[in-house]
Amino acid sequence: MNRRASWFNVTSIAFGLxxxxxxxxxxxxxxxxxxxxxxxxxxxxxxxxxxxxxxxGLLDAAWVTLRVALLSATAATILGTLAAIALVRFGRFYGRTLFSGMIYAPLVMPDVIIGLSLLLLFVAVDFGRGFWTIVLAHITFSLCFVAIVVQSRLSTFDRSLEEAALDLGCPPVRTFFQITLPLIAPAVIAGWMLAFTLSLDDLVIASFTTGPGATTLPMKIYSQVRLGVTPEINAVSTILIGIVSIGVIAASLVTKRREVARIRAERQAAAGIRNGI
Known part of the structure; x- marks a missing residue:
């Protein structure tokens, strides 16, 4: 039943937006x-x-931020996808509860705690803080987001397509790269985009794990804003908003096209199996 929008609902939405x-x-x-x-x-x-x-100064910080985001998002996507496969495909293996808890812990843990714990770890192992410590820190907290996105897709994945490929003699590794990965690619891309955006936005964790010569753009902006907002800060913020908006729109279009292609491929595969039977 369709409900007409009341003035209260319209006003609430307008104020919220x-x-x-x-x-x-x-x-x-x-x-x-x-x-x-x-x-x-x-x-x-x-x-x-x-x-x-x-x-x-701002250009150098932007370049550091972009490199950190690209490296951490790519590594987090690979590790998060493998973690999601382990959670979905391997059943009730020994240590599953601990493994899943460690994967999901950064979701509920405050950024200050994550940053401080990583700082203590890097100091304890005498690992010099700088560019690579920021990358490792961003991989740590963004991996869980990728794992959740990919796990939700794998939970509804039709495994009969993999089984059909295996029955026809396709090796498991080749089956994953030619059957499974293309079908879950929208979730993998969405996870990468989410990890990339989180890395671009991070300030707290990077502040704890950074070192000389590794100032990210959010840290640079924050340090300048404390002395007063300048029009250059508005300009760089506008550019970041544009980059993120374009990325989100592009990811949405790619995901939609891949989802349509996935549905078409599943229907064709199902039709081929029926014809073979």
Whole structure:
């Protein structure tokens, strides 16, 4: 039964959307402000974007952040996918409870605790803090998100397609790469995008695990904001919003196309099996 939208529902949704997105919209608008005062509009200008690309400190921090996000998201996706396969396919193996608990622990653990524990670990093993410690830290907390996304897809996966390939003589490893992986690719891509976004956004954990010469962009922005917001901060934040938005839209389109292709492939495979029988 269709329910007509009441004024209360419409007002609540409007206030909720305004609360979430109005600050972001204002940030984007004032990134094109002529004035150096971020709260006083003095006309449209793109000079702060030009100034941004001559700010070597912000560019270096952005490059560090991008490298950390790419490496940590890729490694977390591989490890998270393997963890999801182990949880779904291996049944009640010895130590499953401990294994799943260790995988899901970063979901409920505060970032401060994760950052502090990793800092103590790196100090205990005398591992010099810097770029690679940030990468390892980001892999640690983003792996669980990938595992959950891929596990939800594997839970509804039709294993008859794998069994058919194995019956026809396809080796298990080749079956995984040619049958299983293409069908769960939307979940794997979604997990990678989630890990990439979380790495770009992280400030607390990176602050604990960083070292000399490894300042990420959120850390750089935070240190500058404490001295006062400048139009360059609005400009770099707008660029980050654009990159994340484009990535989310692209991932949604790719996932939708792959889901359609997966359904078509499953129907064709099922039809082929029926014809063979």
């Amino acid at each position: 305004a609360f979430l997105y109005l600050p972001i919209l204002l940030l984007i608008i004032y990134s094109f402000n002529e004035s150096r005062l971020v709260t006083v509009w003095a006309g449209f200008s793109t000079k702060w974007y030009v100034s941004l690309f001559s700010n070597q």
